[in-house]
Amino acid sequence: MTTTNEIAEKVATEHGLTRPQGKAVVETVIASITEAALAGNETNLPGFGKFKVKDTPERDARNPATGATIKVAAAKKVTFTPAKALKDALNR
Incomplete structure (x- = not known):
């Protein structure tokens, strides 16, 4: 299983960010998908789904x-x- 923290660490490492910055990026993406769902909108991530x-x-x-x-x-x-x-x- 991959956790949010592991994804955040990978984002931080690959983009020269600190761990908290990486976690903020991942949390923002998740919050954006959640907001779109609450509004009844579709979220399309090309190459992912x-x-x-x-x-x-x-x-x-x-x-x-x-x-x-x-x-x-x-x-x-x-x-x-x-x-x-x-x-x-x-x-x-």
């Missing part, structure tokens, strides 16, 4: 313990679609 907000409608589900039918409320979720370049890199 797209983050999109998707509406999921209300649906019926079953409680596996009791077998009772319950309603699952409508919700929004963030989906990620990898770019072709990322898929190709994974499948080399």
Whole structure:
């Protein structure tokens, strides 16, 4: 697993920044993606992928313990679609 701190350290090292500056850059990118999602906008990172907000409608589900039918409320979720370049890199 890669953590935010590890990504921040790599950004700092590769761009001649301090660790706190690298972490600020990574946190700003994450905050920007979050803000776009909250506004319902798509974020496209060429060569990496797209983050999109998707509406999921209300649906019926079953409680596996009791077998009772319950309603699952409508919700929004963030989906990620990898770019072709990322898929190709994974499948080399």
